[in-house]
Structure formats: C-alpha cells, structure tokens
Amino acid sequence: MAKGGPRNSMPQQDAAARAKNFDEVALGYSEATALDEAERCLNCKTKPCVQGCPVNIDIPAFVDLMKQKDFAGAANVIKKTNSLPAICGRVCPQENQCEKFCVLGKKGDAVAVGRLERFAADWQAANSNGSKASFKPEHSELANYKVAVVGSGPAGLTVAGDLAKIGYTVTIFEALHKTGGVLRYGIPEFRLPRTILDREVEYVKSLGVTIFTDIIVGRTFKVEDLLEQGFDAVFVGSGAGAPKMLGIPGENLSGIYSGNEWLTRINLMRAHRREYATPIRMPKHVCVVGAGNTAMDCTRTALRVGAEKVTIVYRRGREEMPARGEEIENAEHEGVVFKLLTNPVKFIGDEKGAVKGMECLQMELGEPDASGRRRPVAVQGSEFEIECDTVIVALGQNPNPLIRTTTDGLTCQSWGGICINEETGMTSIPGVFAGGDAVTGEATVISAMGAGKVAAAGIDGYIREKHGIS
Amino acid sequence: MSTHVDGSPCRLADLTPDSLRNTVVRKEKLSPVLTLLEINAPLIARSARAGQFVMVWSGEHSERIPLTLSDWNADKGTITIIFQEVGRGTMELGRFDIGQDIPSISGPLGHPTEIENYGTAVVIGGGVGTAIARPVALAMKNAGNHVITIIGAREKSLIILEDEMRAIADEQFITTDDGSYGRKGLVTDALKDIMDAQKVNIVVAIGPLPMMRFVAKTTEPYGVKTIVSLDPIMIDGTGMCGGCRVTVGGKTMFTCVDGPDFDAHQVDWDELKSRKAFYFDEEKAARESLTAGGAK
Numbered sequence: 001m002a003k004g005g006p007r008n009s010m011p012q013q014d015a016a017a018r019a020k021n022f023d024e025v026a027l028g029y030s031e032a033t034a035l036d037e038a039e040r041c042l043n044c045k046t047k048p049c050v051q052g053c054p055v056n057i058d059i060p061a062f063v064d065l066m067k068q069k070d071f072a073g074a075a076n077v078i079k080k081t082n083s084l085p086a087i088c089g090r091v092c093p094q095e096n097q098c099e100k101f102c103v104l105g106k107k108g109d110a111v112a113v114g115r116l117e118r119f120a121a122d123w124q125a126a127n128s129n130g131s132k133a134s135f136k137p138e139h140s141e142l143a144n145y146k147v148a149v150v151g152s153g154p155a156g157l158t159v160a161g162d163l164a165k166i167g168y169t170v171t172i173f174e175a176l177h178k179t180g181g182v183l184r185y186g187i188p189e190f191r192l193p194r195t196i197l198d199r200e201v202e203y204v205k206s207l208g209v210t211i212f213t214d215i216i217v218g219r220t221f222k223v224e225d226l227l228e229q230g231f232d233a234v235f236v237g238s239g240a241g242a243p244k245m246l247g248i249p250g251e252n253l254s255g256i257y258s259g260n261e262w263l264t265r266i267n268l269m270r271a272h273r274r275e276y277a278t279p280i281r282m283p284k285h286v287c288v289v290g291a292g293n294t295a296m297d298c299t300r301t302a303l304r305v306g307a308e309k310v311t312i313v314y315r316r317g318r319e320e321m322p323a324r325g326e327e328i329e330n331a332e333h334e335g336v337v338f339k340l341l342t343n344p345v346k347f348i349g350d351e352k353g354a355v356k357g358m359e360c361l362q363m364e365l366g367e368p369d370a371s372g373r374r375r376p377v378a379v380q381g382s383e384f385e386i387e388c389d390t391v392i393v394a395l396g397q398n399p400n401p402l403i404r405t406t407t408d409g410l411t412c413q414s415w416g417g418i419c420i421n422e423e424t425g426m427t428s429i430p431g432v433f434a435g436g437d438a439v440t441g442e443a444t445v446i447s448a449m450g451a452g453k454v455a456a457a458g459i460d461g462y463i464r465e466k467h468g469i470s
Numbered sequence: 471m472s473t474h475v476d477g478s479p480c481r482l483a484d485l486t487p488d489s490l491r492n493t494v495v496r497k498e499k500l501s502p503v504l505t506l507l508e509i510n511a512p513l514i515a516r517s518a519r520a521g522q523f524v525m526v527w528s529g530e531h532s533e534r535i536p537l538t539l540s541d542w543n544a545d546k547g548t549i550t551i552i553f554q555e556v557g558r559g560t561m562e563l564g565r566f567d568i569g570q571d572i573p574s575i576s577g578p579l580g581h582p583t584e585i586e587n588y589g590t591a592v593v594i595g596g597g598v599g600t601a602i603a604r605p606v607a608l609a610m611k612n613a614g615n616h617v618i619t620i621i622g623a624r625e626k627s628l629i630i631l632e633d634e635m636r637a638i639a640d641e642q643f644i645t646t647d648d649g650s651y652g653r654k655g656l657v658t659d660a661l662k663d664i665m666d667a668q669k670v671n672i673v674v675a676i677g678p679l680p681m682m683r684f685v686a687k688t689t690e691p692y693g694v695k696t697i698v699s700l701d702p703i704m705i706d707g708t709g710m711c712g713g714c715r716v717t718v719g720g721k722t723m724f725t726c727v728d729g730p731d732f733d734a735h736q737v738d739w740d741e742l743k744s745r746k747a748f749y750f751d752e753e754k755a756a757r758e759s760l761t762a763g764g765a766k
Contacts, residue, residue, distance in 0.1 A: 146483050171485070175708055177527050177534070177574035185710075212490060214576040216708055220513050221482060230483020241710040245722065252715045252722060252741055254748035261711035269533065269705065277533045277558045277760075278705070279752035353744025400709055401727060
C-alpha cells in the first residue's frame with residue numbers, strides 16, 4: 001500500500017480482555033507494518049514535522065533509515081537528541097506535535113511518527129548486539145564538571161542524558177525509592193510497561209549517570225548545599241507534586257483519593273497485587289472527577305483493579321475534555337461511563353466516615369471563558385446524588401512546595417511554578433536551572449523533556465562560559 | 471561509610487552508593503513489642519531536628535511507613551528509630567539485624583517542632599510516643615524551658631526511656647492504666663494536677679490518637695497551647711499524594727508537609743480516626759500473611 005494509502009492502525013489488546021489486566025494495551029507495529037508505514041513518509045526537504053518535536057528529533061532521517069530496514073540506525077538517530085525514545089513513542093501526544101505538521105495530514109492521515117519511533121526503540125532493545133551508538137564524549141575535560149539533577153522523571157533523565165553524552169559528570173537525586181518519577185508513579189503500566197521504563201533508565205545510567213534514590217532535596221539537604229559541596233550546576237526537575245482538590249464539604253472522607261494517591265498506590269506500590277503490602281479497598285463504583293489524561297489513567301486503572309463500574313464526572317462537555325482523544329476512546333471502549341456537565345458540590349459519608357455518594361449539580365455551557373472553552377453554569381435546583389464507594393479527584397496539580405520553600409533567592413510564580421529564563425532554563429539563582437512540571441505545573445512528559453533539553457544546553461553554556469571552555 | 475577526618479560525611483559531590491547504605495549498627499528489644507534500630511544515615515542525621523520523621527520501606531513488597539525520629543547523631547552519621555511491631559511494615563522492619571541494610575529510608579520530613587522558650591513546657595509521651603517525645607523534651611530544655619515530662623502506658627513493660635527522660639526533665643510523672651507502675655490512671659490525670667498546681671505555657675503530646683485527643687480535651691478549658699504530632703496513613707511523605715489529609719481549624723492540611731505537628735484544639739479527631747481505620751481489614755490480612763509467610 002505505502003505511499004498515498006491510509007495510516008496503519010495500531011494493533012491493540014481486545015477492549016474487554018485488557019480492561020481486566022495490566023498488560024500493555026497497544027501492541028506495537030510488526031516489522032512489515034512499520035516498513036509500510038515508513039514508506040508513507042514523503043521525506044519532505046523542509047522537514048515540517050521536526051518543528052513539532054520538543055526534542056528536535058530528525059524525523060525524516062530516522063524514517064528514511066527505517067525504509068532501508070536499518071532499525072538500529074533509526075534508533076540511533078532518535079537517541080542523538082532523545083534519550084527516552086521507547087517512552088516518547090508510547091506517551092507523547094504526537095497528534096499535537098510532529099504529526100500535526102505532517103504534510104500528509106493536510107488531506108489524509110499523518111505518518112504515524114510515534115509508532116515508528118516506538119518500533120525503532122523496541123527493535124534496538126530486542127536486537128542489541130553491538131548496534132547501539134556509544135556517544136563517546138568529545139570533551140573529556142568536561143568530566144571535571146559536576147551537575148546535580150533533582151528528580152529522575154522525564155525532565156531530569158533528559159538533562160542527565162544530554163549532559164552525560166557530551167561528557168559531564170552527572171548525579172541524579174530522586175526522592176522516592178524508585179527511579180522514573182511520574183513515569184513510574186503516574187503512568188500506568190498498561191500504557192508504559194515497567195520493563196520499558198527500566199530499560200530507558202538503565203540506558204541513561206549506561207551513559208555514566210549516577211542515580212541516588214531516597215534523597216529529598218529541600219529536606220535531606222538544600223539546593224544551595226549542592227552548589228557549596230562540589231556541584232557546578234543544579235537542575236531542578238522535581239515535578240508537579242501537589243494535587244489540587246475540589247475544596248468542597250466531605251472531601252476528606254475515607255475512600256476519596258487524589259489522582260496521585262490512587263495511581264501511586266497502584267503504579268508505584270502495586271497495591272492491587274496480592275504479594276504487595278500497600279492496601280487498596282476493592283471498589284464497586286468509582287467516580288473519577290476530572291477529564292484530563294490523569295483522570296483517564298485513574299478510570300482505566302480502577303477497572304483493572306476490579307471496580308464494577310467506573311464513571312467520569314466532569315463539569316464541562318465532551319468537546320472540552322482535556323485528555324487526548326485516544327485516551328478518552330480507550331477508556332470508553334473499556335467500559336468507562338461519562339457523566340458530563342455534572343459538578344460535584346458535596347460528598348456524603350456513612351457512619352464510619354467513608355464516602356457513600358456525592359451530591360452534584362447539572363451544568364449547562366455558557367459563554368467561552370479565559371481558556372476559550374465554554375464556561376459551565378449550574379442549572380438552578382438540579383441537585384442529584386450519585387452513589388459511589390470510591391472517589392478519585394484528578395484535577396491536576398501544582399508544583400511541589402518543598403524546594404520552593406527551602407531555597408533562598410528562588411523566584412517563583414504566585415501559584416508556585418519556578419521562574420526561569422526561557423532560553424537557558426536558568427532560575428533566579430546563578431547555576432540553578434529548572435524545567436518540566438516544576439516550572440509549568442502539570443503538563444506532558446514530552447514538554448518536560450523539551451524543557452530538559454533547553455536546560456541541558458543552558459547548563460553546558462553556563463559552565464563553559466564560567467570556566468572559559470570553548 | 472566515607473567520612474572526613476572530623477567525622478562529617480563527605481561532600482555531596484563525592485557521595486558514593488556505599489556511603490548511603492542504611493546499615494543497622496545497633497538493635498535493641500526494649501520490650502517484647504518495642505524495637506530500637508540505630509541506622510547509618512549520615513545525610514539525614516546532619517539535617518534532622520526534633521519532631522521530624524523518615525519514610526521507611528523494607529523491601530519490594532513492603533509499604534512505605536512514616537516513623538518519627540527518636541534520636542540522631544550527626545557526628546556518627548546515624549539516626550535512631552523506636553517502633554512498636556504492630557503492623558506489617560513495622561514487623562518487617564523489626565526483622566533487620568545489625569549489619570543488614572534497610573532498602574529505603576528518606577528524610578528528614580515534615581516541619582520540626584517549634585521550639586522556643588515558652589516558660590513551662592509539659593511534654594507527654596504515650597507508649598512508643600515517648601521515643602519521639604524525648605528529643606522534643608530535650609530541645610525544650612535546651613531552649614530554657616522548665617520541662618515537665620509525663621510518660622504513660624497501658625502497663626509497666628511498655629514504659630520506655632524513663633531514665634533518659636528523667637535526665638532531661640525538671641519534673642517527671644509516670645502513669646499506667648493498670649497501676650502496675652507509677653500512678654494508676656491516664657496521662658491526663660497527671661496533666662490536670664500539674665495545670666491545677668502551676669502555670670503551664672505549652673503542652674506537647676505524642677502518643678496514640680485517643681491519648682492525644684484527651685490531652686487536647688483536658689487542656690482546652692485551661693487555654694493552654696497544645697501541640698500534637700499526628701501519624702495518619704502516608705504513602706510518599708513528600709506532599710505528592712495527599713493521603714495524609716487532615717482537617718485542622720476547618721482547613722485541609724497535608725500532614726507530611728504542613729505538619730506533622732498541629733494545634734491539638736483545631737484537629738478534626740473523628741475524621742482522623744476514621745481515615746486511619748479505613749484499611750483495618752486489609753492491614754490485618756497483610757499482618758497475618760506476613761506471619762504466615764508473605765502474601766497479603
């Protein structure tokens with residue numbers, strides 16, 4: 001088929017079956033499908049797709065190598081600018097990035113760049129006999145300079161990978177007992193299998209990066225201690241670690257979780273598995289408040305844990321849901337119910353203080369608000385109750401306050417995001433850089449990685465200038 | 471671990487994985503159910519202050535549990551925790567021996583107890599809470615307070631650190647529920663007598679939830695500032711999940727980052743009690759499966 005034909009669809013686990021297991025939903029292209037999809041690429045000279053990639057992957061170059069069946073070569077092209085291709089190939093919202101600019105997308109379907117990226121990365125991992133690029137640093141003198149990275153999430157791993165590739169000595173400090181940050185505690189394994197995540201973290205370590213877990217910067221020691229005790233620069237990629245709640249009566253009843261708590265219990269602590277000690281109550285009816293990607297992850301996780309019914313409760317309409325279309329579709333196919341234009345106003349508890357329902361108001365859409373989406377307005381006298389034994393509030397997050405409140409001289413936004421120079425990633429403190437959700441509030445994995453790339457270049461420039469290295 | 475000659479841990483840029491191993495260096499059974507572990511943790515020991523806690527994880531299948539520090543020694547690079555082996559997490563922790571490494575300890579977390587010269591400070595330790603009360607009493611003493619300590623427990627074998635607390639305190643009282651040691655009765659009986667006899671400026675109470683709640687009830691009519699150290703269910707301990715939500719003065723607080731110390735008169739005790747009890751059945755099953763050999 002190739003040129004001119006439609007985009008190759010992604011094989012998936014059957015919806016009914018997958019809603020009961022934690023295995024990966026998207027199964028990946030076969031070699032034949034990958035080749036066919038690669039053939040669709042017109043290899044435009046102007047490379048419009050690249051402008052949509054926050055980490056500047058040379059997309060036509062890697063797709064061209066795929067056409068020639070040089071999958072390892074393709075993976076190496078990707079890895080030049082992206083240390084985490086198997087992750088990006090799975091969790092990036094490509095429809096808003098590279099694929100959005102694909103010429104084929106104007107009249108038909110864009111090339112499935114993300115799926116090809118995933119195939120190349122997985123192929124290389126499965127056929128790794130000496131085919132990996134080694135990225136031997138050109139400037140061995142840079143090894144004398146040490147960079148501390150706070151957080152081993154997507155931003156931190158990117159900064160660490162980029163700086164290690166050009167020769168710096170990099171140490172990551174991770175607060176939790178496992179690496180990966182939101183990639184591990186936030187993203188469920190049916191979207192990003194743990195073996196893939198472990199492999200990508202190992203790859204960054206193979207570049208010479210040291211990772212210490214259990215270090216809570218801001219508490220175990222401060223950012224300034226890093227600069228005083230031997231590090232030449234610090235990158236803060238501490239993520240968005242403070243869940244937003246609704247602030248309505250009854251929200252602290254038992255059985256009401258933040259999206260983060262729910263996902264952390266299951267993704268990080270594996271509460272759903274018999275041999276793990278962290279508890280989870282077997283839910284009957286789970287209501288998830290919110291309609292972003294995290295909300296979708298919560299619903300689909302709840303189904304897999306064994307909930308009989310899972311409902312999204314969202315105050316706006318379908319068009320306004322912020323989650324990726326693909327994730328909404330996946331949730332719907334797996335049996336999630338959408339209760340739209342519904343706004344919870346109060347939680348109702350039983351005699352033991354556990355949630356047994358919530359009172360909601362029916363909403364209707366009014367004029368567009370500041371976000372450009374139509375503002376939901378309550379319908380007078382429309383109160384009604386939804387029975388449920390578990391509620392997950394997934395409304396997004398604010399940046400974690402630990403570093404902001406313990407770092408003197410660090411300028412932050414009123415809502416807590418760390419202020420940076422957009423071009424270098426540097427904060428108000430010389431030598432201290434930041435990026436990812438700690439700066440923007442909850443966003444995407446790839447935008448955190450893009451910010452990591454900017455900061456890595458900023459750190460490189462800062463150290464070279466300070467020490468007169470050309 | 472690698473240290474400078476003066477005993478302080480090496481520079482952060484020179485850390486090695488070996489220097490951060492949480493090796494148990496001392497283990498004591500203080501009673502059949504109370505265990506003390508002194509653990510190599512140089513970075514935590516350097517930063518620790520009275521009232522702060524650590525998150526502990528004993529291995530792949532374990533829970534993360536918060537434990538407030540009983541002691542720390544920055545020179546030696548060690549921290550000390552004392553815990554009652556009542557749940558699966560603490561039972562697993564109790565299995566570590568001298569020379570073994572605990573897989574994960576992070577901290578120190580939470581705000582330190584607010585220490586200043588209040589005048590007369592009553593520091594109350596209930597059961598294993600006495601282990602946490604001791605550094606608070608010491609810090610209060612060092613700040614110039616007249617320190618009165620009360621140690622309470624169900625029965626004599628659960629009274630710990632009596633000598634250590636007496637060495638700090640200007641006055642010390644001991645109560646047991648069954649009268650097997652000290653005064654028969656509750657810590658609140660002793661507290662009431664103290665407040666009737668003299669002006670008390672602050673009370674700090676650390677122990678089981680019912681004890682802290684009754685201390686709050688006892689001091690309220692006297693208008694004495696009362697601080698309690700809360701220990702709700704936690705997961706990450708860094709403000710990320712909100713599992714430790716507690717209502718204080720009508721506002722939602724995260725115990726891990728806003729506490730763990732709170733104004734006892736403002737705490738919604740009923741809510742805290744029900745949130746703590748939510749996983750009672752699951753926790754019981756996890757505990758029983760540990761003694762039976764593994765799964766929950």
